[in-house]
Amino acid sequence: MIKYSVLMSVYKNDKGQYLEEAINSMVQQTVKPAEIILVEDGPLTTELYEVIDKFKNNYPEIFRAIPLEKNVGLGKALNIGLEYCRYDLVARMDSDDISVGNRIETQLAYFEKNQSLDIIGGDIEEFITSPNHTVSQRRVPCGDKEIKEYMKIRCPFNHMSVMFKKRAVINSGNYQHWHYNEDYYLWIRMMEHGCVMANTGTVLVKVRVGKEMYSRRGGDQYFQSEKGLQDYMLRRNIISIPVYLKNVALRFVVQKLLTPSIRGYIFKKFARS
Known part of the structure; x- marks a missing residue:
């Protein structure tokens, strides 16, 4: 079975309940992660530390928290976290969303079928109160050519849904700070480096949204x-x-x-x- 890392980041404004649901959705995948790297982006709340300690105790063999002394922002936090990932295949996950149960199994099948593939994402369903009540869906193009054309207009990936090869991201300069758009900036650079891209055309993650979005x-x-x-x-x-x-x-x-x-x-x- 292919081993993979999960890369996440959390900061003080996140909610403990949402973080717990997000991590649970990864440890309960049909293909289990070999490790989960959670970057603590600056000091956190007691509630968040309690959730993190729970996973440290329950999954000591796979769960690892990387504390940062101060908040550095998502791009820099993921840059640091990716360096800690031991496996070449890395699945991104946000701290307040919920991956569908076979998300990773679906993505690994794409990597097994296409050895040249560097990144695979998917569609998302958005919800406000319950993941069972979808309010909207964001669909993205599937093929490499279509993704790179779409890139010229809008971001072609749902960030929380992607799985990528660590070496492809590192060779493209890794995550870098770009206010609100760390992911879009990375995809553009990966395209410039000739990375092969795809989306599944299926929903991989249920995303928590609100009016403030x-x-x-x-x-x-x-x-x-x-x-x-x-x-x-x-x-x-x-x-x-x-x-x-x-x-x-x-x-x-x-x-x-x-x-x-x-x-x-x-x-x-x-x-x-």
């Missing part, structure tokens, strides 16, 4: 982060000037001019199903 996707900081990625792709000749202008104009309208409620409607109408 659409507020976070707006404002000047979010716009500048997204524009910065467009600037990067333009400089690297990944996108043309017309595509750049269209992408930036659309983001300016959605992220800076619209209210959160209207932004939420736009996302649900055009970016979700």
